[in-house]
Amino acid sequence: MRSLLLIFLGAIAILFAGLGKKEIRMLPWAIALLLGALVFIPMDWIANEQPDWVNHIVPYFMMVFDRSALAFMAVIIIAAMLVLGLFGQREITGSDQLGLILFSLCGALILCSFTHMVMLFLGIEALSIPLFVLAGSRKKDLRSNEAAIKYFLMGAFSTAIFLMGCAFVYGGTGTLDLSVMQRVIPGSAAMGGMTGLAKTGVVLLMTGLCFKIAAVPFHFWSPDVYEGSPNRTTLFMATVVKIASFSAFFRLFNFAFSSPLAHGNWSFVLAILAAATILVGNIGALAQRNLKRTMAYSSIAHAGYMLLAILANPLESFWALIVYSLAYAGSSAVVFYILNKVQEKKGNTEFESFNGFGRANRWLGILLILALFSMAGIPVTAGFAGKFLLFSAAFTGFKWLVIVALLGSAISIAYYFRVFRHAFLTEADGDIIKPEWQDSVFLAIAATVLLLIGIWPALITGLQLFELH
Amino acid sequence: MPELSKIPWPFLILSFISILCALYVVTSNSPIRSVLALILTFFSISAHYVMLNAQFLAIVNLIVYAGAIMVLFLFVLMLLNLNKETEPLKSNKWLIGAAVSAGLLLLVFTASIQTSSEHIMRHPEAGTGLVKSLGKVLFTDYLVPFELSGILFLAAMVGAVMLGKRDAANESDTEITGREEV
Amino acid sequence: MELSLLFEKSVLILILTAITLGIATYLTYGERKVAAFLQDRLGPNRAGIYGIFQPLADAGKMFFKEELIPRNAEKWLFIMGPGLAMVTACITSAVIPWGTDLVLFGRNISLQVADVDIGILYIMGIVSVGVYGIMIGGWASNNKYSLYGAIRASSQMISYELSMGLALIAIIMMSGSLSLREIVDQQSGWHGMKWNILFQPLGFILFFTCALAETNRAPFDLPECETELIGGYHTEYSSMKLGFYLFAEYINMFVSSAVMSIVYLGGYNFPFMDAAWFSTHPNWLGAISVAVMFAKVSFFIFLFMWIRWTLPRFRYDQLMHLGWKSLIPLALINMLLTGLGMLLWGK
Amino acid sequence: MKPDSIFHTVEISHYIYLSCVLFCIGLFGVLFRRNAIVLLMCIELMLNAVNLLFTAFSSYMGDSSGQLFVFFVMVVAAAEAAVGLAILVMMFRNTRTTDVSFLSNLKG
């Protein structure tokens, strides 16, 4: 709660501080703000005495900041800090963009903590509306315009579908409150599980959310939008938005629709979607010649892996999802930073532009390897820990799906290796990139996260989350 | 599907108008006419709200959709002169694809309705849709979403101004045409 | 709703529509007479005594004029524009109470077409839809002046709608109801003198200014300022369609005067209406209350005309600045002060 | 002429059918049309179908939360439309068209 308020008030302050001034450095303030918000989280964590959120909802609040919410909030704030820290120096021209990012972040934090469909809906919108604008923030750039319009149309369309799902669930259960829904949704045994309305509603909700996380077959917009948007916005979409959407997905499906009867109704559909997402994402990434598009497809594939967490037993998969999200955010931030720097020098993000990169920049090269390893899920990196936890959590229920996911990971090594080959095994001379000291700090943070969790995942999984049920 | 003869005629007429107008919205070649048909659709939906005794929503629907959003649409269409631009319709393949997928969805819906919805009993209480009772709930239970939507508007304003306002730094940058306005 | 009530309402609606149209017709006459009075002229004086039949002759002429539809215009939209303007003008009066109940044939007859829960929001809704008539007509004409007039009119109307809504909120905070009947009845205290204008002087001024702008009356008549835009959005119109645009303007003026009388001047309340004699003679009360209501409306209409023939026209930038930079903040302040005042000195 | 009784004979399923039909018409439009403004209109149509469904459920169940949800949907749709049209106008200034198929600069 306090972090959310702080970020919101800070966003307004930054908006107004930047008014009427041409050049003003608001970025340090924004990062300080996020740090402040991050500090509140352990405090809340310690103070949090609620063993079971369902019975302890603050009346009329429609949000609850239990430990599962706090964990996601921490990941999201860290991801946002990486985005701002690594992309702040050149791209942010006005305080309005910074303000929009922070507003969007508010939406993301709400998606971690809602207990009511209204909050879920408003959170999604608060997350998306600033992003529609940010995607088109390079006003004169056609690609940016097109990304904005596509993202907007897809966002509005998916919202419509999502809302139809809400309406059906409302009709089927008579409530919009998640805690009540959890009690009502199984329906009576005589009726054979959920009512038809609720079933359709859940599937529609799933569809709407799958648009947001770009799961197959609702992924087609994402490569275009990712490619066209400014790099910072792309990274924000790929990390913060995706993690927040997963948090919402997890919360909605594993709390409200989690009863065994209901679970059987939607889990199979979702499992098929997950398998398709993994395969399409990885195979699509193989076919690309451009690193930014490859990253877009790989982010689709990552969404596929993360869907496993929603299918699996939430008690086991929760920390897996957190670890995976952290790993994904850290490695994406590193790759996008390098990609952005190369794009500044070379003007594009084709693979050829990366030729000789690793030879020219030793430290960045090592970082790139680390990030790629983490994305591919090679041991001693956080990505490996995340994947291992995810797959083992899902293995009891969905063996075939885990096999598909392993297959996907194997495919993914091929295209990650291609980046590696261009960066290290080609003869060309790469450009030397000198990161500024602020960048180095954040790169170091990202690297630390990747390595530390890779070596010692119990650092996170050992945290005591109170009983989810 | 329910038998048509059993449905009361006011509902039937209104639904007929809604569906007809909605069809015109998606099939008309002239966007301006689409807008007008959409406004009519909104009116008929407002009438449905009145029939459901959701009076406040009925008028909010008129003020927000018909009175504000559609004015904005009409502004954009008229002032960008998009009407004359004949939109090349997609090929028949698209038409069939779109029709089939929409039809399939409708079938799924129909199936899901038929198995349930009897359990929703009609509640005789008439007061839920009045301004007073809605306002009470809005300012107690829904206080947080209420404030949150304020944030949302703030973000939308910042965004709209950012996209719509010409940059002070670059004067020649943004006027839509060479010609100036009134 | 039983049939007799329906019949009663139908009669009321027909009478109301007839009165509205008659008043709109005679407002053209009134306007010319007022202008003449202010400019020390005679005004129309040929048709009938004091020119009293002038508006009838004008209206008749409208019917027999040739109907022109420019070749490049969108025909249906061109016809729809004035029609929409007229329809929206005519239906606004549905929620306005014109007087206290009458007792005829042993029945209580309410002089209000419909007393609905959303009352004043209905008027706001119809006003906000009223933009379309002008926009569509101006655009369909395919004439530059019409388009400019239409754009100006719609921008102006939507801008002033905001402060209008905000000014009303202070009133609703006092009344606790959106129903116009309720709002009137609550002003009947102090022997029928507890009018809202005493508590809401600022709100009244705001509302009045917005009403001027909403009806495109001078000094806010930029959409049709002759010197720049010929006839504004109705440059291309002739015959009855032109007549509809003009009529719609006058009807809007009439209705907004009625709304202002109701919201700020106590509607049909008049001093000492609570006298004991009236309670036994409800029909006298009703008749006087209707007369009082129309007197107040006439006062406002005269005010409208007076202003038109006295004040010079605003520039467009001044108009928008006034709407956005002055009226909206003032209306917000008015609303907050009203709330605070009522909370502190509990009303 | 008893409108109250007429209202009471409308079953909830009629409203569900109606709003599903409207929703599917909107969906069809989104898939079929390619003028961005018309697409946006079709999306608004879908949202209205949803609103109608919510209201019907809410007023049949006598539960006001559905109607409040509709209220929020409406206001948020307004914000969304405002931002969307700002994006459209910006795009029009650069490309002179709102035809979405023009957006093939980015391969699908």
Add this chain to the structure above:
Amino acid sequence: MSTSAGYIPILLQILVAVGFVVLALFLSSKLGPSRKTVQKDENFECGIESQGNARYPISVKYFLTAILFVLFDVEVIFFYPYAVNFKDMGMEGFIAVVTFVAIFLAGFIYVWRKGAFEWDK
């Protein structure tokens, strides 16, 4: 009267208005003469031949006004349910609304300072 039936008179009035308008338009089109000539059907442009298309794109200021109108209008709508319940809610409700007004004002001032209301430049 707070049921749907209360709206039937409004419907009637709408029908009467529409009927009158249609009838009058129809009558006037039948009663008036119709002598079309090429020049009469031209668009009026102060007597000279009309130049170019009348519907060309126009300043972005008008869009911005309309967009801001939509946003503010919806915020104003929020005040109505509050105003109706104002007396019952007392200080708590007032504080809630003042918070909302503060956010409203933040947006308003921001937009103002950004120059969205400047029409004379």
